[in-house]
Amino acid sequence: MNKNWSLSQEAFDALLDWLDSDREQAGIKYEQIRSRLIVFFAGRGCINAEDLADETINRVTSKVNEIQKEFDGDPALYFYGVAKWVYTEYLRRKTPQSQSAPIDSARAELEFRCLERCVARLSEEDRALLLKDYGAKGQTQAERRKALADELGITLNALRIRVFRIRTGLKVCIEKCIQDSL
Numbered sequence: 001m002n003k004n005w006s007l008s009q010e011a012f013d014a015l016l017d018w019l020d021s022d023r024e025q026a027g028i029k030y031e032q033i034r035s036r037l038i039v040f041f042a043g044r045g046c047i048n049a050e051d052l053a054d055e056t057i058n059r060v061t062s063k064v065n066e067i068q069k070e071f072d073g074d075p076a077l078y079f080y081g082v083a084k085w086v087y088t089e090y091l092r093r094k095t096p097q098s099q100s101a102p103i104d105s106a107r108a109e110l111e112f113r114c115l116e117r118c119v120a121r122l123s124e125e126d127r128a129l130l131l132k133d134y135g136a137k138g139q140t141q142a143e144r145r146k147a148l149a150d151e152l153g154i155t156l157n158a159l160r161i162r163v164f165r166i167r168t169g170l171k172v173c174i175e176k177c178i179q180d181s182l
Helices: 009-019 021-044 049-062 064-070 075-093 097-121 123-134 141-152 156-179
Strands: none
Touching: 009 021, 009 049, 009 064, 009 156, 021 064, 021 075, 021 141, 049 064, 097 156, 123 141, 123 156, 141 156
């Protein structure tokens, strides 16, 4: 990817247009692809799975105008192909396992303790909402969120914003906890 490239609204809009002509469906597909990319990287032991998923999406977004002309098929498949390359690069950058295992293990344990501590500090309502959002097996994130928005009597967008704010606060809490523990 071009080091000088940065995500713009126009580039993101072009990506959504490529995923689906219906903006709502494009957003749902985007969320599904991102979630699956995170699972892809996490399943391979990548601690920074979300960052790698975002890197994959940024690479595809930076080339979406070229891809649209050449690629025929489900766009999700293209993302997975790029994810394999991102993962290969990740492995090349990664320090040898024998040197990093104790450090990674200790760091993961610290992150988990901080996550537990910060989740416990959430209000009961926010904790329940977050758990439901990550929720039940057998449903896609879009299905869960739609059902949850209906249950709460709010719009899907309002639910997304509420969950985003909870996750952002949780992230800040975890980062502070980690920093205080180091």
